[in-house]
Amino acid sequence: MTKGRIVHAISGFYDVAVAGGGIVRTKPRGIFRKKGQSPLVGDWVEVDETDEAVISQIYPRKNSLIRPPMANIDKGILVMSAKEPDFSPYLMDRFIVYLGEKRIEPILLLTKMDLLNREERKAMDQVLEGYCSLGYTVISNEGEAFASYLAQLSDEWLLLMGQSGVGKSTMLNRLLPELKLETGDISLVLNRGRHTTRSVTVYPYQEVFIADTPGFSSLQLPYMDKEDLGHYFIEWKDLSPLCKYQPCTHTHEPQCAVKEFCMENDFHHRRYEHYLKALEEVSQQKPHYERKR
Ligand SMILES: Nc1nc2c(ncn2[C@@H]2O[C@H](COP(=O)(O)OP(=O)(O)OP(=O)(O)O)[C@@H](O)[C@H]2O)c(=O)[nH]1
Ligand SMILES: [Zn+2]
Structure with a gap:
């Protein structure tokens, strides 16, 4: 068994850069397909070269994207x-x-x-x-x-x-x-x-x-609870706990520390407007398949 990382995927084959150097072309074990799992470029894997080279294990991921996979x-x-x-x-x-x-x-x-x-x-x-x-x-x-x-x-x-x-x-x-x-x-x-x-x-x-990855012109926001969107506006991290209502969506709630802060300057105000637009999108999302991954 050798540990390695998938660097390329092509028609069901996966090229793995293995410990010690070199690239091995592998196929995943059938068990992955049965479990509905498929290897991704960037995955850390174990390669078993006893017979033909196969991926025998996929290590837990710290993150994964669908586009690009x-x-x-x-x-x-x-x-x-x-x-x-x-x-x-x-x-x-x-x-x-x-x-x-x-x-x-x-x-x-x-x-x-x-x-x-x-x-x-x-x-x-x-x-x-x-x-x-x-x-x-x-x-x-x-x-x-x-x-x-x-x-x-x-x-x-x-x-x-x-x-x-x-x-x-x-x-x-x-x-x-x-x-x-x-x-x-x-x-x-x-x-x-x-x-x-x-x-x-x-x-x-x-x-x-x-x-x-070849360019793209639009990007779908991931599924999330609307209360979570504010977490990704890092400048609000210390402010949101100060909002009177918890959790606060920083929209209609009175005494919202985030909203007060954002009114202070153009840059923060513009970020806040982007937040409102994104919030509307997130609120209308239906849970979709990306959520299950
Ligand atoms: N003036 C100027 N032109 C640039 C610069 N960088 C890229 N370009 C030009 O912009 C055009 C598009 O650049 P690409 O590198 O093909 O763009 P891309 O992001 O790879 O596009 P995709 O392949 O669709 O993802 C080309 O005509 C480049 O010469 C820059 O810094 N200044
Ligand atoms: Zn608030």
């Missing part, structure tokens, strides 16, 4: 362009909620800052400072900032996420020039995305693994 992700790199497509703080906050619910740390990677004029750049810097002040890591794709960030990580799995055309492939090509990934204008890229949204490719880079 992956497990045990440490960090989500939210790639957002300043323009083309336009920067959307609402989309960013949705991503942050989505990752928060999966216990994945979000890292904000800004692209196309070069397309902004001086005024726009100033406004953008202010928004980014807001996210920095919340404790999030914010990196621009200009210069070597992202490469330097990656250089200080080890043994982590990162997932690149972001709309089509924000510059994910361009970024990967800069890190790994031998990849020569296709990059292109948004309309072409959108077409490609539509056909392959479920595929996932993992690239080793220095001491980390970077998973790339």
